[in-house]
Amino acid sequence: MTRPVTVETIAERMKEFGTVEQVRKNRIRIRTVPDKIHDAITTAQAMLGFDRLITISTVDNGETLELLYHLIGSHRIIISLSLDLPRDKPVTPTVSDLLPPAGIYERQIHDLFGITFEGNPNMKKIILNEGWPENEYPLRKDWKPNAGVFYGGIKVERM
Amino acid sequence: MGVPDTGMSQRLVNWARAKSPWITVYNSGACNACDIEIIACLMPRFDVERFGILVKGSPRHADILIVTGHVTLKQASRLRRVWEQMPEPKYVIAMGACGASGGVFHGLYHMVESVDCVVPVDVYVAGCPPRPDEIINAVVTCLNLLEEDAAHGGKEWRQKKPATGVDAEGKSCTVVS
Numbered sequence: 001m002t003r004p005v006t007v008e009t010i011a012e013r014m015k016e017f018g019t020v021e022q023v024r025k026n027r028i029r030i031r032t033v034p035d036k037i038h039d040a041i042t043t044a045q046a047m048l049g050f051d052r053l054i055t056i057s058t059v060d061n062g063e064t065l066e067l068l069y070h071l072i073g074s075h076r077i078i079i080s081l082s083l084d085l086p087r088d089k090p091v092t093p094t095v096s097d098l099l100p101p102a103g104i105y106e107r108q109i110h111d112l113f114g115i116t117f118e119g120n121p122n123m124k125k126i127i128l129n130e131g132w133p134e135n136e137y138p139l140r141k142d143w144k145p146n147a148g149v150f151y152g153g154i155k156v157e158r159m
Numbered sequence: 160m161g162v163p164d165t166g167m168s169q170r171l172v173n174w175a176r177a178k179s180p181w182i183t184v185y186n187s188g189a190c191n192a193c194d195i196e197i198i199a200c201l202m203p204r205f206d207v208e209r210f211g212i213l214v215k216g217s218p219r220h221a222d223i224l225i226v227t228g229h230v231t232l233k234q235a236s237r238l239r240r241v242w243e244q245m246p247e248p249k250y251v252i253a254m255g256a257c258g259a260s261g262g263v264f265h266g267l268y269h270m271v272e273s274v275d276c277v278v279p280v281d282v283y284v285a286g287c288p289p290r291p292d293e294i295i296n297a298v299v300t301c302l303n304l305l306e307e308d309a310a311h312g313g314k315e316w317r318q319k320k321p322a323t324g325v326d327a328e329g330k331s332c333t334v335v336s
Binding site for chain 2: 128129130131132138143145151152153154
């Protein structure tokens, strides 16, 4: 029997990937960079028993787009691996080869925030309608509907 | 302005149609509360089947289309196709605050302004969600319209603009397929 996973062992194991911070009792946040996210998830899965991806969430905090991968295991501790991506060129490698359901989350984030996941095999639209124009990301804070652009569905003409 | 058909068979059809309206329900992106109220209509307390109101699964069998909720951009063309599949004469009830103006979803990035932009609406039901007796009242209002239309020989006497037309002043809506 291996020794139980505690907050301390997680902090010890994950500190090579970035700064570790205990947000609440069972929640740990690790600030890492896009190049290390693949290894960080592999380590968390193989060594620490974080075998389930809850979700991938995104925060638009003004200057950057913050990507958060929430992972949980049978020990009920949640780690959030966070990435800061620049607004003008948000690119990060995909994790859908490690966690196949992540591919769907990545497609949604690509639709709504415009983050590109390199290596995702099926980067099509999933949540927006078919006629949605390119380079319009509606959940970014600085996005406004453009009066001259047709967003799909039906066309309403005002005179 | 059409001429009313007063033949024996047509009068029989009009009578039968008004006595047993068949309904199809289309959820175009609502929160399901309106659908639950429609289910409450079918349950023994309100029991609309004693009035001959039947809920059918296919729009090809239905006289009245109930649109519950706002219309998302993705659903707009689908709702239009459901409406096109219904046989004439067909009537549309837009249900709830969302069906009239978008409700709490008004002005979001993925929304059509109202059901009226996609299909021509005959009756609006207020409420969030409407009570079952208000839904029954809306269907009965539709039946009065149906009888008046049969007496006038068509819907044109109400001067309803089709959803695809461009009228002279004010706003108009066109469907892009």
